[in-house]
Amino acid sequence: MAQELGVTIVPLHVIFGDVSYREGIDITAEEFYEMLVKSRQLPTTSAPSVGDFQEVYQRLLEEGHSIVSIHLSGKLSATVRMAQAAADSLKQPGRIAVVDSQSLSLGIVFAIVEAAAAARAGAGLEEVKAAAESVPGRLEILFMLDTLEYVRRGGRIGRAQAYLGTILRIKPILAVREGELYPVERVRTRAQGVERIIQAGVRHQNVKLAGVGHSTTPDEAELIRERLAMAFPHTQVVVVRFGPVLGAHGGPGIVGIGVMKGR
Numbered sequence: 001m002a003q004e005l006g007v008t009i010v011p012l013h014v015i016f017g018d019v020s021y022r023e024g025i026d027i028t029a030e031e032f033y034e035m036l037v038k039s040r041q042l043p044t045t046s047a048p049s050v051g052d053f054q055e056v057y058q059r060l061l062e063e064g065h066s067i068v069s070i071h072l073s074g075k076l077s078a079t080v081r082m083a084q085a086a087a088d089s090l091k092q093p094g095r096i097a098v099v100d101s102q103s104l105s106l107g108i109v110f111a112i113v114e115a116a117a118a119a120r121a122g123a124g125l126e127e128v129k130a131a132a133e134s135v136p137g138r139l140e141i142l143f144m145l146d147t148l149e150y151v152r153r154g155g156r157i158g159r160a161q162a163y164l165g166t167i168l169r170i171k172p173i174l175a176v177r178e179g180e181l182y183p184v185e186r187v188r189t190r191a192q193g194v195e196r197i198i199q200a201g202v203r204h205q206n207v208k209l210a211g212v213g214h215s216t217t218p219d220e221a222e223l224i225r226e227r228l229a230m231a232f233p234h235t236q237v238v239v240v241r242f243g244p245v246l247g248a249h250g251g252p253g254i255v256g257i258g259v260m261k262g263r
Contacts, residue, residue: 001109001238005116010056012072012079013046014244020046023243032244033216033252042150043248047079053086061092066125070099070111070132073179097129102136102179105246106211106258109238111135113209135260141176142184142200143213143256144193148172150251173197194255198224201257202231208262210235215242215254224257 002009011022016035021027027035036043053069060067069087071080080100087096101111111132118131148170171193173185187193201210210228214221221239228237242254 001240002112005112006119007112007116008056008060010048010052010083012048012077012245014248015044015046017041021244023245027244029215029241029243029247032247036150036247037252043244045245045248047077047082050082050086050089053083054089057086057090057092057096061090061095066094067096068099068115068119068125068128068132069096070101070108070115072104072108073102073176074100075102075179076104076181094125097125099129099132100179101132103139103141103176105141105242106213106238106240106256107135107139107141107176109211109240110139110209110258110260134263136178138208138261138263139258140200140204141256141258142173142197143250143254144171144173144187144190144197145250146171146190146253146255147251150249190253194220194224197255197257198227201228201259204259204261206262207232207235207259209238209258209260211238211240211258213240213242213254213256213258215247215250216252217255220255224255228257228259 009024011024013020013022014027014032016039057067069083071083074080080098084098087098090096101108114135115128115132118128170186170188171190172183173187173193173196175182175184185196187196210232212221212224212228225237225239
């Protein structure tokens with residue numbers, strides 16, 4: 001999709017022990033989830049460095065491009081701050097615009113799709129930036145974790161709460177709102193959770209773009225895509241794979257949807 005849209009990706013990093021991997025370059029999603037299940041040590045993640053962004057920005061500027069740089073929510077990652085620092089260091093006013101998507105995964109995809117469409121229509125840098133920044137107010141992102149174990153191992157909830165959740169087969173449904181994660185509901189079974197997020201998605205009207213994300217369940221994602229496609233027959237429904245960085249925090253079995261309304 002990035003290639004089709006003419007988008008350059010600056011990858012985040014996922015770290016196992018002393019080895020750092022660039023997402024999508026040094027490690028595939030398949031390799032990551034296999035390592036995640038087998039590893040006793042929880043991987044960590046890191047944003048690209050200022051130097052990573054400087055290198056890419058400089059190359060694109062030298063090729064004659066202006067840049068709209070769209071990133072993971074600043075409340076969830078330092079990525080957008082690194083990007084802004086790199087942009088400021090290059091002293092190219094009016095040629096680089098950094099955008100906080102206020103989202104993750106599918107939300108970033110939708111912002112990029114809107115920005116790319118504006119660019120292809122001949123919009124200038126500020127108009128392309130505005131197209132990306134219009135997305136958060138038109139967007140709903142919901143996803144379900146299959147297990148609380150990886151959240152516990154990452155220190156985000158206590159051992160007792162994770163143990164109780166596992167015993168009760170509780171699966172949390174989370175939403176992305178104003179760049180942060182919010183708990184929406186807890187369900188007992190995976191099937192129940194999938195149905196809840198589908199129903200939350202199909203209730204929307206004036207839908208311009210919809211999508212399904214998954215980490216390790218492509219068949220399930222395809223079933224969800226079919227349900228959304230039935231509800232929105234004139235809307236593109238994309239399917240994306242949650243990569244290593246998101247998987248490091250949520251574990252395998254994550255599934256989610258995104259629905260973006262038209263303006």
